[in-house]
Amino acid sequence: MTRPRDIHDYLDAFDDIPGTRVYTAARARMGYHLNQFAMSLMKAENRARWLADERAYLEEWPMTEEQKQAVLARDYNRLLDLGGNIYFLAKLFSTDGLSFLQAVSTMTGMSVEDYKAMMDAGGRSPKGVRSIKANREAQGAAKEEIR
Amino acid sequence: MTRPRDIHDYLDAFDDIPGTRVYTAARARMGYHLNQFAMSLMKAENRARWLADERAYLEEWPMTEEQKQAVLARDYNRLLDLGGNIYFLAKLFSTDGLSFLQAVSTMTGMSVEDYKAMMDAGGRSPKGVRSIKANREAQGAAKEEIR
Amino acid sequence: MARITAGIASSHVPLLGVAADTGKDRDAYFGPIFEGYDWTRKWIARPENKPDVVILVYNDHASAFDMKIIPTFAIGCGERYRPADEGWGPRQVPDVEGHPDLAWHIAQSLILDEFDMTIINEMDVDHGLTVPLTMMYGAPDAWPAKVIPLAVNVVTYPPPSGNRCWALGEAIARAVQSFKGKDLKVHIWGTGGMSHQLQGTRAGLINAEWDNMFLDSMIGTTQALRSIPHIEYLRETGSEGIEMVMWLIMRGALGRETRALHRHYHVPCSNTAIGHIVLEPVDGTVPASPTLEGNNAAAQGAI
Amino acid sequence: MARITAGIASSHVPLLGVAADTGKDRDAYFGPIFEGYDWTRKWIARPENKPDVVILVYNDHASAFDMKIIPTFAIGCGERYRPADEGWGPRQVPDVEGHPDLAWHIAQSLILDEFDMTIINEMDVDHGLTVPLTMMYGAPDAWPAKVIPLAVNVVTYPPPSGNRCWALGEAIARAVQSFKGKDLKVHIWGTGGMSHQLQGTRAGLINAEWDNMFLDSMIGTTQALRSIPHIEYLRETGSEGIEMVMWLIMRGALGRETRALHRHYHVPCSNTAIGHIVLEPVDGTVPASPTLEGNNAAAQGAI
Ligand SMILES: [Fe+3]
């Protein structure tokens, strides 16, 4: 390849991974206050205030209404889309008493039981979830054969 | 030279400069709380408490008695010997209303007027204050000649 | 003089800390994981293997560092560190004692070697650091080794490259060799990984084949792991598999050739593939410092 | 696309801020100092020279960073920065507006190029950053350029080597060239110095001969400054002269060859020799990135 190799190519490749958001600068900027809010739940006194009135606590943070709604709904996929990072969001689901496995399973469209069963059986295979582009090309090739 | 080149040689060379303490790890560790105390004077409310009762304010910091005495005496050469760094100590003399020139002059054994006059005339020449070892050798050579 | 006598890699899944702290570490779920560490616990308790200091490479998971400040490489030069409150109260484990003499020596040496270190004197340490201590030492009243925390950013992209991590390990080895204090046995531990993805519809990804290739390549003289790009970790091992670049700091510090003393791999722990390996240097040679301040007569010669 | 159109070096003595803020900048003492900046103020006000963004290399003087955390290279990626209270109340100058788009792009690029950056999103900025703005722009209601603060540790030893600083400049140049946002004119400023010593019986040291050698060597194609060891700065230019390594980041970013547009040297300002130079790149070529993630097809190729 002759095009310049730089951060753009590096970042573009990340968009080729199915069902995955890499926590790049773009996401870090969008989610700045969302993540700082989540971080604040590391302090016991903040957790108490948060648990007493979630909405009121959220109002103290310059987050978008969309981010606030997604927090209240514990919609983790949405929160990742809005710039959340899983290690920051962990303070939120930990405060809810959820484990990583429970919280993570909510993002897969599987029930927590099915997700746990998949993990116990060896986890999700990387086959077919490595590259959106490769999947598309494979589909094209398959159609080609059928014709 | 065949001896290993590493941080030890790098640091040893610093001790060869007359009238100078380089702010190395060894000094940074010794002066940790002294410098953090000075840093605290960046906040207006801390400055007010400090000015109201210097000794009481100092007691809040895990500094050595020697460091506390040197702070109370504004003995900046001593403070540097005890691990102080000039940029941290600047918060102390700034709180006293002293300029860098006034505070720095106190370390030279010169009056502030004489020090200022020296600066206005072009500053202190590096001649003869580059190297303790070189000075010693030059003295030896001079004695040699006299004999 | 100090010398690196071994390298240990281990996952640092927070749930392992919970299991150990609540006495579940020998139940049906956690038993097979902890059993894989029994060999190491016995080995490390023997006087000839016991390290005086552990350089513990880990990543902070939004505990000591928030988004205000993100150091790529941060080295702890402080006297002690408290376990962090990660949202459910701090773990009830001993404080971590530092080794400021060796830590500052390493920090200073690394900067002369042109690594742009961030020096830390005060911070709390999270599961990334305390879980490996638990896995290796169980639940003592005090940790049996001093610890130099080396925190690596693997959360906000880009993390350091594999090559940079390996090179940092080599520079750490040079620094340890040139320490002039007490005779110290030093371990270097690389933590995190192996394959796991904690997000999105692809969550739960595990790649045992790739993980085992990675374990294989930690052994011997190959430097193949050094040039794996970030995108390969992401595709093959899930979005959080990138933590494995931290193992390369450990590997780089062991020098030209390693031998494996013990190896353990288990799926799953929560969402993660547990990997653990104990290595010793066979030929601990590392390249000389290429830098002026670290290595050139002119930089130290008197005028 | 963005391009580096000029490099400026300047001392950043806090007293210059005091003089400007209290209207003493044209008195008998300060007049000769500020007159040396008149050329630059006129030049930089012309539309063709006005930068959209200034990458402002400076050091924090125990303001944003205390001894708890000491980053070697910290880059500000935030939206805005307030002037710090350095012990006598904050300077009454405008807030400093950042340029997060370009700053994050540079930060990410530098890490791929194996610089171990610390990313900063919130901090106050001290005289090291605000005094150069005053010297170049006077006292406007708002600073006419966005600023990317690049804070370098030159207080706790060891600071980065001259070579490392120069190489960082080269990597910054590559990063600016590869920016894909709006067409931006970018300046890079190196601040601090020149000779001064603020401590001990040797305080007040000034070395006009060495300082002028340094100014001479910022011009043209020579890379002689790159390999000056720390000990030479200390011996020749006083304990605080080491700040001049920051000028080398600016010089490195200007590429192979520079031309001087303006030059000013004056002794004294308080304890310090004032140095100021305006450079433009003649041949802005910098070496290609030597790293895998930054430069190798394998790192980006789809699998
Ligand atoms: Fe982790």
Ligand SMILES: [Fe+3]
């Ligand atoms: Fe300065």
